[in-house]
Amino acid sequence: MNSPNSQPPGAANRPQGLKHAYALAMHDYLACSDEEALSRAYELGRQALTHGMGPLDLLALHQSALEHVPTLRRTATERPAAIRATAFLMEALSPFEMTYRSFLDRNTALSDLNEALENESRRTARRVHDGAGQMLFSVQLALSEAMIDLPQELKPPFEHVVDLANQLDQQLRSLSHDLYPVSLDDLGLNRAIQHLLEGVSSSHDLKSSFHSSLPDEVPPGVAFCLYQCVQEAVTNIVRHAHATSFDVVLEHDDEHVMVTVSDDGIGFDPARESTGGLGLVGIRDRLKGMHGGLDLKSAPGRGTQLRMTLPVTLGNALQKHQRSAR
Amino acid sequence: MRLVVVILGADFEIPPDMARLLTGESVSVLIDSEDDLVAAREQGRALASQLKLSSTDIVRIATVISELARNVLVHARRGEMQFRAIDDGRRRGIVITARDEGPGIERPDRAMQDGYSTSGGFGLGLPGVRRLMDEFSLESTKAGTTVTVTKWSDW
Numbered sequence: 001m002n003s004p005n006s007q008p009p010g011a012a013n014r015p016q017g018l019k020h021a022y023a024l025a026m027h028d029y030l031a032c033s034d035e036e037a038l039s040r041a042y043e044l045g046r047q048a049l050t051h052g053m054g055p056l057d058l059l060a061l062h063q064s065a066l067e068h069v070p071t072l073r074r075t076a077t078e079r080p081a082a083i084r085a086t087a088f089l090m091e092a093l094s095p096f097e098m099t100y101r102s103f104l105d106r107n108t109a110l111s112d113l114n115e116a117l118e119n120e121s122r123r124t125a126r127r128v129h130d131g132a133g134q135m136l137f138s139v140q141l142a143l144s145e146a147m148i149d150l151p152q153e154l155k156p157p158f159e160h161v162v163d164l165a166n167q168l169d170q171q172l173r174s175l176s177h178d179l180y181p182v183s184l185d186d187l188g189l190n191r192a193i194q195h196l197l198e199g200v201s202s203s204h205d206l207k208s209s210f211h212s213s214l215p216d217e218v219p220p221g222v223a224f225c226l227y228q229c230v231q232e233a234v235t236n237i238v239r240h241a242h243a244t245s246f247d248v249v250l251e252h253d254d255e256h257v258m259v260t261v262s263d264d265g266i267g268f269d270p271a272r273e274s275t276g277g278l279g280l281v282g283i284r285d286r287l288k289g290m291h292g293g294l295d296l297k298s299a300p301g302r303g304t305q306l307r308m309t310l311p312v313t314l315g316n317a318l319q320k321h322q323r324s325a326r
Numbered sequence: 327m328r329l330v331v332v333i334l335g336a337d338f339e340i341p342p343d344m345a346r347l348l349t350g351e352s353v354s355v356l357i358d359s360e361d362d363l364v365a366a367r368e369q370g371r372a373l374a375s376q377l378k379l380s381s382t383d384i385v386r387i388a389t390v391i392s393e394l395a396r397n398v399l400v401h402a403r404r405g406e407m408q409f410r411a412i413d414d415g416r417r418r419g420i421v422i423t424a425r426d427e428g429p430g431i432e433r434p435d436r437a438m439q440d441g442y443s444t445s446g447g448f449g450l451g452l453p454g455v456r457r458l459m460d461e462f463s464l465e466s467t468k469a470g471t472t473v474t475v476t477k478w479s480d481w
Contacts, residue, residue: 035368036361042392049448090382094389095450101457102449 018048022092023065029088030069030081038091045092055096062089114289118180118221125180133172140165181227188216189223190250193230197248204238207245214250214257222312225290226250226259232283233261233306241265241304257312262305267298283308352410357424358403363395366407370422373409377418379479386458387420387477393455394424394473402428402471412476419460419478427470434466 022044029037048058066085143165147158176182183192190212201208218226230248237246243265251258283306284294292310353373355366370391374384391407398405405426412419431437437452449457452473456462461476 035371036364038388039364039367039392042389046450049450087381090385091388094385095448095454097386098389098450098454098457099448102453105449105457 018044018051018053019061019064022061023068026062026065026085026088027069030084033084038088041088041091042094045095048092049095049099055093058089058092058096062092115221118224122180122185122220125176125182126185128172128176128179129182133169133176136165136169136172140169180224184220184223184227189218189226190214190216193227193248193250196227196231197234200234200238206238206243209245209247211248212250214252218257218312222257222290222310225286225292225310226257228286229259229283229308230261232286233259233308236280237261237263237265237304241267243303252312255311255313257310259308259310260305261308262303264303267300267302267304269300270296270298280306352408352421354406354408357395357398357405357407357426360399363392363399366395367391369407369409370420373411374420374477377411377420377479379420379477383477383480387422390455390458390475390477391422393451394422394475397451397471397473398424398426398428401431402426405470414478417478417480419476421474421476423472423474425470425472430468430471431464431466434464437466438464 025037025040025044029041045058048061053061062085140162143158143162147155147162150158181192181196183195186192187195193212194210197208197210200206216223234246234248237243241263243263246261246263249258249260251260280294280296287294287308287310290310292308295307295309296304297307298304353369355369356362357366367388370387371384374387379387395407398407405424405428408421408423408425410421410423412421438456439453448454452464455473455475458477459475460478461474463474465472
């Protein structure tokens, strides 16, 4: 039924037996279209699935069978045989439909889990920021009050404590910020990003501009992802770009949110530079988790432009935005 | 009168049981071997096409019968499958019941989770059956297991 050279490349590790069994079973089915033959198709599909084959591998089996089953070769021009062969294929594909549906369900479960984890980080960040942070603030206040009337020679050990408390304050702030930037909830997406950029500008003596046509009412997970991507992109600029200025633009169309971060720094050759060393991996991973993508443009001496895209249906949020703008 | 049903170009003669099925009575198939699995698929497919379910729904029904019959053969060695046509005034549907007197499923809730099914992570077995059908129920005790599923016509 099969000449030795007819095997397509890449099929070597595919169970040969299955290919023959499929062709044989289809041949029997075309000779006698009974339920037993269709049941065999189903069992073959099930075996193919457990051998790690996908729908396309199965189509390849089918294709090969179409070429080699003698019944079909003789009746290739007759419609009924081809239609029946398709019916046979449908049975074999049916287990894949079950798997496909189970993957869809699990995908939903995973995004629910992701959302739950994000909410948890958010609550923890809030507790660190508002709870522990506020308490520390009271400690700092009490310390400075206690020191007012203290004789000069007793002050140095207290100054050491003040210094430690300040360091603790810095650590709590950065911990809370890494978990979830509470400014996103307090200020909204646009002002939170603006706040972030102003901080970077002033502490690193860089000029920056920020333009956004995006409403604040994007889903919380999207806002978090956008904020983190901008933060990492700007951190990259500070660390590697030797830039004097950078621009951040947030835009959207009906189905996407786009973020562009560009700088006037030294740039690099994207083909030669391993992206891992540039801290782009984190951005890429975050975007991938939200089914988004990253586009990088750079050349030595010509700055760098990062364009990040996230698929988001902003239907409701945008309508609300447009209503409030009117 | 002889009825002939055309399924994707293949002709099947309506078995004598079909007359009873169409009046709402149920027909049973004993499940004791792979041959019985095939007989059950035949019975279910004939009824589903008689009820004018779509060709993809008919494939789903055959799939469900294979999975349920396989469960019976693997876990209880033998059992029974029942097929019945129903009508709720708006739609027609097929009810399939698989019953066995095997040792029962120890943790029915787990059997319905993808990871615990005997098919591993592929979502086959009972979780797969539930996804393909409109209604699904599972009862399992030490005296045996009964799975009942319903598929309605689209209109």
